[in-house]
Amino acid sequence: MLSCSVVAQKRTTFQPEKEWPDTEGKHINAHGGGILKKGKVYYWYGENRPDAGGSMNTGISVYTSRDLMNWENRGIALSVSSDTLSPIQAGCIMERPKVVYNRKTGKYVMLFHLELKGQGYAAAQVGFAVADQPEGPFRFLRGLRPNAGLWPVDFSKNDIEEACALDPFRYSNWWTPEWREAVKKGLFLARDLKGGQMSRDMTVYVDEDGTAYHLFSSEENLTLHLAELTEDYLDYTGKYIRIAPGGQNEAPALFKRDGKYWLITSGCTGWAPNEARMYVADSLWGEWKQLPNPFVGENAKKTFNGQSTFILPYKNQGFIFMGDIWNPKSLSSSRYLWLPIQFQKDGTPVIPYREEWTLKDLMK
Numbered sequence: 001m002l003s004c005s006v007v008a009q010k011r012t013t014f015q016p017e018k019e020w021p022d023t024e025g026k027h028i029n030a031h032g033g034g035i036l037k038k039g040k041v042y043y044w045y046g047e048n049r050p051d052a053g054g055s056m057n058t059g060i061s062v063y064t065s066r067d068l069m070n071w072e073n074r075g076i077a078l079s080v081s082s083d084t085l086s087p088i089q090a091g092c093i094m095e096r097p098k099v100v101y102n103r104k105t106g107k108y109v110m111l112f113h114l115e116l117k118g119q120g121y122a123a124a125q126v127g128f129a130v131a132d133q134p135e136g137p138f139r140f141l142r143g144l145r146p147n148a149g150l151w152p153v154d155f156s157k158n159d160i161e162e163a164c165a166l167d168p169f170r171y172s173n174w175w176t177p178e179w180r181e182a183v184k185k186g187l188f189l190a191r192d193l194k195g196g197q198m199s200r201d202m203t204v205y206v207d208e209d210g211t212a213y214h215l216f217s218s219e220e221n222l223t224l225h226l227a228e229l230t231e232d233y234l235d236y237t238g239k240y241i242r243i244a245p246g247g248q249n250e251a252p253a254l255f256k257r258d259g260k261y262w263l264i265t266s267g268c269t270g271w272a273p274n275e276a277r278m279y280v281a282d283s284l285w286g287e288w289k290q291l292p293n294p295f296v297g298e299n300a301k302k303t304f305n306g307q308s309t310f311i312l313p314y315k316n317q318g319f320i321f322m323g324d325i326w327n328p329k330s331l332s333s334s335r336y337l338w339l340p341i342q343f344q345k346d347g348t349p350v351i352p353y354r355e356e357w358t359l360k361d362l363m364k
């Protein structure tokens with residue numbers, strides 16, 4: 001009997017910028033995403049975006065693959081709610097989901113950037129959701145602003161006094177040299193101390209000892225915060241630091257290689273591409289030192305039109321940079337920028353562009 005089903009051609013290479021059809025031939029809709037590996041299966045979670053507009057009417061997608069090139073659509077891992085009282089009601093914004101497995105509880109934990117329906121990007125919350133299976137369904141727990149009432153662990157008594165003395169009315173004009181100084185000293189940190197710190201673009205990183213960290217753009221997207229999560233990954237321990245105060249970093253992606261932590265971020269220009277930044281540290285708690293943009297070659301100053309979202313260690317063989325090439329007119333059709341990371345002799349990451357590549361191009 002003749003079958004009518006169309007079998008998508010198996011992919012054997014990565015092709016940045018191009019359409020990336022799933023196993024049913026539809027462009028993958030998992031933007032601002034991240035990857036979890038469980039057994040031999042990779043799970044790709046990302047924003048399931050509508051063809052037009054910026055708010056969500058579905059939720060967070062999940063796709064599975066064994067080779068990272070051919071992905072099967074497994075549906076919506078975390079659905080928006082039809083309950084109009086829910087923080088994740090249809091019409092909210094969910095961005096940059098990251099899922100981690102908790103060895104102690106046996107649960108899959110999702111953190112994502114949550115914006116409440118009808119409020120643009122003002123809520124600046126993190127959402128927590130949990131599931132028994134990697135493909136979901138994830139159950140939404142709550143949305144919040146982290147670390148209410150707490151100062152960063154490296155803030156001295158003097159730093160706290162200085163931050164508390166900053167009068168927001170004196171600095172109502174943004175971008176002046178005085179305002180920049182005040183931001184570094186904690187103008188917005190102090191402003192948001194009571195209600196919790198703003199949390200927008202984000203990632204989650206699990207270190208070798210199983211401790212998980214939430215890294216997010218805070219303080220009006222001006223300063224990154226790195227906050228330790230509790231053992232079950234469902235809350236904060238209260239221990240956190242600021243990274244690059246006033247540096248305006250978004251889209252954080254973090255990895256560890258040979259004992260060093262590398263952080264790749266973007267600047268803040270909405271959906272438009274900009275020049276990536278890179279930081280390195282011997283400990284997650286700092287000190288974080290800025291290095292030049294790791295992207296090299298033509299259009300490197302615009303990150304090849306992309307923006308970081310995640311860095312995936314592949315077996316013991318190397319690291320894959322994952323980014324998004326946003327199409328704000330139709331976010332669902334935004335493309336992907338996955339590239340192998342290369343390393344200089346001293347261990348510094350470098351990312352040249354490639355039109356097409358395979359896992360053999362990865363470098364330890």
Ligand code: DGJ
Nearest residue numbers: 032095201250251270271
């Ligand atoms: C830049 C962020 O990186 C994206 O995730 C998204 O929030 C856009 N800004 C919205 O303009």
